[in-house]
Amino acid sequence: MPPEIAALPAPPGDYAELVRRLRAEGARLPPRLRQVAEHMLAHPEDMAFQTTAEIAARAGVQPSTLVRFAQALDYPGFSDLQQVFRNRLRRESSDHRARLAALRGEASGEGGMARTLLEGFIRASQASLETLSGRTDSALIETAAARLARAGTVYLVGARRMFPVVSYLAYAFGKLGIRAVLVDNVGGLGAEQAAMAGPGDAMIAVSFAPYTPQTVEIAREAHRSGVPVIALTDGALSPLAVECDILLEVVEADFGAFRSMAATFALAMTLSVATAEKIRADA
Amino acid sequence: MPPEIAALPAPPGDYAELVRRLRAEGARLPPRLRQVAEHMLAHPEDMAFQTTAEIAARAGVQPSTLVRFAQALDYPGFSDLQQVFRNRLRRESSDHRARLAALRGEASGEGGMARTLLEGFIRASQASLETLSGRTDSALIETAAARLARAGTVYLVGARRMFPVVSYLAYAFGKLGIRAVLVDNVGGLGAEQAAMAGPGDAMIAVSFAPYTPQTVEIAREAHRSGVPVIALTDGALSPLAVECDILLEVVEADFGAFRSMAATFALAMTLSVATAEKIRADA
DNA sequence: TGACTGTTGGAACAAACATTCCATATTGCC
DNA sequence: GGCAATATGGAATGTTTGTTCCAACAGTCA
Numbered sequence: 001m002p003p004e005i006a007a008l009p010a011p012p013g014d015y016a017e018l019v020r021r022l023r024a025e026g027a028r029l030p031p032r033l034r035q036v037a038e039h040m041l042a043h044p045e046d047m048a049f050q051t052t053a054e055i056a057a058r059a060g061v062q063p064s065t066l067v068r069f070a071q072a073l074d075y076p077g078f079s080d081l082q083q084v085f086r087n088r089l090r091r092e093s094s095d096h097r098a099r100l101a102a103l104r105g106e107a108s109g110e111g112g113m114a115r116t117l118l119e120g121f122i123r124a125s126q127a128s129l130e131t132l133s134g135r136t137d138s139a140l141i142e143t144a145a146a147r148l149a150r151a152g153t154v155y156l157v158g159a160r161r162m163f164p165v166v167s168y169l170a171y172a173f174g175k176l177g178i179r180a181v182l183v184d185n186v187g188g189l190g191a192e193q194a195a196m197a198g199p200g201d202a203m204i205a206v207s208f209a210p211y212t213p214q215t216v217e218i219a220r221e222a223h224r225s226g227v228p229v230i231a232l233t234d235g236a237l238s239p240l241a242v243e244c245d246i247l248l249e250v251v252e253a254d255f256g257a258f259r260s261m262a263a264t265f266a267l268a269m270t271l272s273v274a275t276a277e278k279i280r281a282d283a
Numbered sequence: 284m285p286p287e288i289a290a291l292p293a294p295p296g297d298y299a300e301l302v303r304r305l306r307a308e309g310a311r312l313p314p315r316l317r318q319v320a321e322h323m324l325a326h327p328e329d330m331a332f333q334t335t336a337e338i339a340a341r342a343g344v345q346p347s348t349l350v351r352f353a354q355a356l357d358y359p360g361f362s363d364l365q366q367v368f369r370n371r372l373r374r375e376s377s378d379h380r381a382r383l384a385a386l387r388g389e390a391s392g393e394g395g396m397a398r399t400l401l402e403g404f405i406r407a408s409q410a411s412l413e414t415l416s417g418r419t420d421s422a423l424i425e426t427a428a429a430r431l432a433r434a435g436t437v438y439l440v441g442a443r444r445m446f447p448v449v450s451y452l453a454y455a456f457g458k459l460g461i462r463a464v465l466v467d468n469v470g471g472l473g474a475e476q477a478a479m480a481g482p483g484d485a486m487i488a489v490s491f492a493p494y495t496p497q498t499v500e501i502a503r504e505a506h507r508s509g510v511p512v513i514a515l516t517d518g519a520l521s522p523l524a525v526e527c528d529i530l531l532e533v534v535e536a537d538f539g540a541f542r543s544m545a546a547t548f549a550l551a552m553t554l555s556v557a558t559a560e561k562i563r564a565d566a
Numbered sequence: 567t568g569a570c571t572g573t574t575g576g577a578a579c580a581a582a583c584a585t586t587c588c589a590t591a592t593t594g595c596c
Numbered sequence: 597g598g599c600a601a602t603a604t605g606g607a608a609t610g611t612t613t614g615t616t617c618c619a620a621c622a623g624t625c626a
Contacts (some may be wrong), residue, residue: 022620030603032603033603049369049373052583052584052585053583061604061605062604063583063585063606064586064587064604064605066584067584067585068603075582086332089373090442094546112422113425113557114421114424114553114557117553117556117560118415118416118419118550119416119556122412122415125408125545125549126412127410129405129408129545132401138395138402139397142395161452164448164450164451165447167446168444168446168544171443171444172541177498183577186469228385237305237309237310237317237324239310241306241312242307249617255552256556257458257554259449260548261548262408262545262548265545265548266405266543266545267401267536268494270397270400270401273503273541274400277400283599313574313581315573316575334613334614335613336612336613344575345576347576347616348573348615349614350614352575359614362614363615499624541594568626569625570623570624570625570626571619571623572606572621572624573622574616574622575619575620576620576626577619578618579614579617579622580613580614581613581615582611582612583605583610583612583613584609584611585609585611586610587607587609588608588625589604589607590603590604590605590606591602591603591604591605592601592603592616592619593600593602594601595601596598596599596600
């Protein structure tokens with residue numbers, strides 16, 4: 001027979017469980033605590049962000065009551081209860097990030113080095129796709145596609161790590177029957193290849209940190225010559241951001257020193273097919 | 284005459300404005316502050332929830348730098364900057380939830396063509412990654428990496444849709460200090476480029492249905508000359524399957540006429556880093 | 567080279583914070 | 597009605613937090 005240790009009950013681990021718990025035993029809570037529970041369910045966002053003093057004031061109780069409330073639900077303190085609300089707000093993306101961090105932490109877990117690396121790159125790709133799904137303004141893609149659809153020729157610029165993306169775009173555009181030129185810098189003639197572009201054309205420039213100077217330079221030149229430039233880049237700090245007409249932002253997760261390209265490719269695919277659709281719609 | 288009060292500029296009131304501001308003047312920020320800006324844009328959720336100490340550690344700066352960063356953007360202190368991120372998260376979480384519901388509600392299509400395409404490509408990529416995770420033999424990757432690690436030079440062969448993968452491998456191997464030659468077929472000299480390979484080297488050949496004849500031909504030639512060939516392809520029915528020493532199978536999902544490349548890239552990344560690790564272990 | 571301006575790291579600081587404690591009030595029970 | 601148990605308000609407390617300050621450093625122009 002086990003000794004009578006007060007088996008301290010586990011607090012609800014997530015928001016859904018918390019709500020279930022309150023529904024079950026919320027009725028037999030003391031008046032002030034019930035008041036807190038009601039406020040909590042009515043304003044879950046306040047619970048995530050505000051301080052004890054603020055929440056207490058809004059709920060019409062003392063800060064200490066909040067702590068007591070949390071402890072009545074078996075949390076060590078109010079902060080632990082609050083964490084549940086914060087996690088609820090950030091949803092799955094934190095899941096991915098935590099898993100990535102864990103993977104990075106273990107030197108080489110079970111399954112061997114290759115397994116660890118593979119899982120790491122897969123997680124990084126998944127996280128990137130997740131972010132792309134949540135944060136991308138599809139209207140902006142449509143705008144970009146419309147611009148590309150009107151272009152006589154689409155010039156594709158990108159180097160080093162991003163060259164795969166533009167070479168893919170060259171393939172996709174070709175297959176879709178859209179006239180495109182891959183600025184591949186063969187023979188060092190990148191600038192000359194791109195200089196063919198005029199205001200009736202368009203350019204897709206792809207560059208992520210650390211930005212290849214030549215890509216930025218070519219985009220700048222084109223932009224200043226009146227060529228519509230669509231930038232595929234990693235954010236507002238990119239030097240491409242100021243040298244473009246339409247900025248498509250992509251956030252890629254990394255694993256080790258290597259950044260995923262999954263989101264960038266998905267966006268590139270979308271952009272090319274959307275352009276083809278626009279052309280078809282116009283005709 | 285009014286006294287010379289320094290008309291203190293107003294800080295960005297919401298996230299969109301903050302991004303706009305950074306786009307305009309982010310480039311001329313001091314290095315450390317720009318580092319903060321980059322971290323901030325890459326991990327906006329961290330900015331909403333974590334404390335100065337935590338954020339600073341992740342961004343690789345001092346807590347004081349965060350305060351300085353906020354003040355550089357005309358906020359009185361870091362807390363005021365953080366408030367922008369919290370507000371964004373509050374609003375966006377309801378946005379995101381609504382969008383998800385909308386997407387679930389309507390079968391597909393009315394949410395805009397671009398959205399439909401984007402979600403489709405994202406889903407295809409995720410499915411591919413899922414499959415890769417589930418059915419890849421990591422021991423085989425280790426074997427392949429060991430083979431590559433022993434090679435004098437790695438020859439990279441792939442064309443058309445798969446050219447992005449080999450061009451990425453060329454980038455990765457270069458960055459990792461592994462001698463590699465990208466067989467890019469410039470000037471139609473692909474066969475000659477690949478003919479340099481000998482038994483002391485190795486070749487990675489990438490081809491998926493419909494297989495590019497030249498890629499298959501080059502791999503066959505190399506294999507018969509005693510060059511270790513590692514094939515990255517889509518299954519046992521591939522013509523590459525018989526002309527290689529190690530067969531790495533990848534199943535990619537497609538959306539419309541376009542197949543994802545997410546799994547192939549993840550595998551390529553794994554293979555290159557695993558090779559570098561093997562080389563390091565051998566030394 | 568040498569002053570000057572701007573940037574950075576790290577310790578010191580004061581304010582804000584969640585939490586604890588205790589006296590008081592309320593409730594339930596005999 | 598009186599006692600015990602619980603609930604509550606509000607001050608006290610020890611952390612943790614964001615912030616400030618200063619010395620050291622880097623870059624720039626004379």
